[in-house]
Structures are given as structure tokens and as C-alpha cells.
Amino acid sequence: MLHQSGSPLHAPVLQWYDVNARVLPWRDPSAGPWAVMVSEFMLQQTPVARVLPAYQRWMERWPTPADLAAEPPGEAVRAWDRLGYPRRALRLHAAAQAIVERHGGEVPDDHAALLDLPGVGTYTAAAIASFAFGQRHAVVDTNVRRVLARAITGVAQPTISPTAADLRLAVSALPSDEATAARWAVASMELGALVCTARTPRCADCPIRSQCAWVLAGSPPYDGPPRKGQTYEGTDRQVRGRLLAVLRSEQDAVPKKALDACWPDQVQRERALDGLVADGLVEPLPRNRYRLPA
DNA sequence: AAGGCGTGGAG
DNA sequence: TCTCCAAGCCT
Incomplete structure (x- = not known):
């Protein structure tokens, strides 16, 4: 399949996608x-x-x-x-x-x-x-931000959170033709997911390694601000997860006593449960019972 | 506008 | 083991 486009990155990435795209159910033409x-x-x-x-x-x-x-x-x-x-x-x-x-x-x-x-x-x-509709949009997720950060900006990792500059860069990299732009969106994302990965990029398999600004710069290591590791053990998130797991497993309302068993710290447990109720994930019922929202 | 929000696989 | 991180959104 031939591709026409304005950036030297386009053709190699689109051709790579033609060969290497994963078969996923939501990509089936009949999926909708x-x-x-x-x-x-x-x-x-x-x-x-x-x-x-x-x-x-x-x-x-x-x-x-x-x-x-x-x-x-x-x-x-x-x-x-x-x-x-x-x-x-x-x-x-x-x-x-x-x-x-x-x-x-x-x-x-x-x-x-x-x-x-x-x-x-x-x-x-x-x-x-x-x-789904084949329109021309900058589809900027973490994969695309990483691909563009490396290929164009020449740095190992994108900024920690999306910026207006990321969006501008993605827009400027977008093929002008609508159908090609839509193809580029999936293709560049797939490249980030399969080859231009966060941890150990498979540069040997990359269709644009000869043009990649980061590779051409000698693949310098990330030197931005430290990424904050997300702790999970002992957080409210973990407690919420446990509470919800109990409620998911029961078809009917659950007595509070059953929820109490899943976390020792009462203060934190109550806070987590209140949070779930406030979020609409849990519905409180009379007589100290709880269930998933009906 | 940082920080909260689940879960589990991979290195 | 433990750290990283995986197609973000909302307030």
C-alpha cells in the first residue's frame, strides 16, 4: 500500500503498521x-x-x-x-x-x-x-507523546503530563489528508506500544530509527524531573478496591459487617466507604447494608 | 493545577 | 523483591 504524506516519518510508520498492527477486536472493520x-x-x-x-x-x-x-x-x-x-x-x-x-x-x-x-x-x-469515523485529529496519548518526544524533540521521555506543546507538536506532525491522518493516528500509537516503548525501546526494529532525533543524538538518558512513584500499599485506593471487590462478588446487598472484615483500620475504612458512596459506586441502604448502585 | 483514582504484569 | 508503568479523566 502506498502512502503519500508531508513528513518523512509518515511513510515508514504507515508501512510498518500495515505489516505489524495487532489484530484487536475493536479494530475489526465490522466493530463499529x-x-x-x-x-x-x-x-x-x-x-x-x-x-x-x-x-x-x-x-x-x-x-x-x-x-x-x-x-x-x-x-x-x-x-x-x-x-x-x-x-x-x-x-x-x-x-x-x-x-x-x-x-x-x-x-x-x-x-x-x-x-x-x-x-x-x-x-x-x-x-x-x-x-471510528476516520476523521483527522491529533490523537495524543502517552504512546504518541513518547514517539514524538523521541523522534522529533530528541529526548528519552515526554513530559510527565500532557502539555499544550505536545498537542501542537502532534498537530504539526499530522498528515493533511484525512484518511492518512486517521491511519497515522493508530499507526504512531501502535509504534509507541510495540516498539518505541517506555522501558526498553526496540530501536533495532524501528522503521524510523534513521531519522529519530533521539537516536541521532546518541540516545541520551532521561534528565527531566523525577517521576513520582505511585505507592499503593495502605492507600485509600487499596481499601476502596477491597470494599468494591466484596460488593462485586455479591449479587445482593451486603451487611456492613462483611465490609468491616476487609480492612483493619476503621477510620480509613469509613473514609474509603464514604468516598465510594460519594462517587456513586456504592449505594447505602437502610439497616446498615450496602450494594452496587441500582 | 497537582493529586486522587485500581490492578496486575513485566523486567 | 520491588519498581515501573499501562490507549486518562476529573476536580
Whole structure:
């Protein structure tokens, strides 16, 4: 397949993608926008390998936004299983309801309309518009930021959090042709996921190693501010995870006593439970009982 | 506008 | 073992 584009990076990356793209269910031409949207929610901070089984079950059970919207949010939280960040399940459910109410049950193809949906930020809106509808958008995730940081800026790692400069760089790297831009979006992301990885980049396998500013500079090590390691043991996050695991496993309401058993520190346990209730992930019932939201 | 928000695999 | 980190979003 021939590719025409303005940057010398485009052709090699697009050709590499033609050969090396992973076969993923949400990339199947028959998958549709809802499949893309579900996958994008699940892939926010969760690796592909762990998403796959949950995604398959989800799409089998809820093949359309209306199917999901018709069920209580707690079912979404339960089906989310252990993907992590279960607020995403709640937001996906709320987004499905908004799609039914505002868009006749069809995932909108408009970037602004997508951005208005719960749980859809700049990245996800661009990803859906590009992957599902073939539009020209800068789809800037951590993979793309890393690829551009190395190939163009010439540094080992991108900035810790996305910046306006990252977006400008991504926009400037975008092919002008719409279809090519959409292809570039997936391709450059896939390159970051498979070759231009954070830890040990496989530069020997990289289609643009001869043009990579970072490689040409001698692959200098990262010298930015230290990245803060996220501790997990003993945090409220861990407690929330344990509480929710109990509630997911039970079909009906659970007595508070059962929740008390999962964490020794009462103060922290109460705080975590209150937080879950405030987030809408847990519903308190009379007589000291709790359940996933109905 | 930093910091909160889960979970588990890989090196 | 332990550290890093994986297609972010929201407040």
C-alpha cells in the first residue's frame, strides 16, 4: 500500500503498521463506533491484555449503548471486573445514557459532542472520532507523546503530563489528508506500544530509527524531573478496591459487617466507604447494608 | 493545577 | 523483591 504524506516519518510508520498492527477486536472493520468507545474507556490506564476478556464479555452483553443504558449502573461496575478505576464503568454507563437521550442511541461522530460525554476527555474524543469515523485529529496519548518526544524533540521521555506543546507538536506532525491522518493516528500509537516503548525501546526494529532525533543524538538518558512513584500499599485506593471487590462478588446487598472484615483500620475504612458512596459506586441502604448502585 | 483514582504484569 | 508503568479523566 502506498502512502503519500508531508513528513518523512509518515511513510515508514504507515508501512510498518500495515505489516505489524495487532489484530484487536475493536479494530475489526465490522466493530463499529460503540466498540471503539468501549475499548477506549477500558484502555484508559489499563493494558490491552487485561482489557481483552472484559471487553469481549461486555460487548456480548451490551452490543449497543441502549443495551447498557437500560441496566442499572451497578451492573456496569460489576462487569468492569478488575480492570481498575471503576469510575470509568460508571462514566461509560452515564455516557451510554447520554447517547440514548441526546443522540438517538448512536455514538456521535462530532468531536465536541463526544467531549461532552461523561468520561470522554481530549484524548478519547479524538480517538473515537479518528478510529471510528476516520476523521483527522491529533490523537495524543502517552504512546504518541513518547514517539514524538523521541523522534522529533530528541529526548528519552515526554513530559510527565500532557502539555499544550505536545498537542501542537502532534498537530504539526499530522498528515493533511484525512484518511492518512486517521491511519497515522493508530499507526504512531501502535509504534509507541510495540516498539518505541517506555522501558526498553526496540530501536533495532524501528522503521524510523534513521531519522529519530533521539537516536541521532546518541540516545541520551532521561534528565527531566523525577517521576513520582505511585505507592499503593495502605492507600485509600487499596481499601476502596477491597470494599468494591466484596460488593462485586455479591449479587445482593451486603451487611456492613462483611465490609468491616476487609480492612483493619476503621477510620480509613469509613473514609474509603464514604468516598465510594460519594462517587456513586456504592449505594447505602437502610439497616446498615450496602450494594452496587441500582 | 497537582493529586486522587485500581490492578496486575513485566523486567 | 520491588519498581515501573499501562490507549486518562476529573476536580
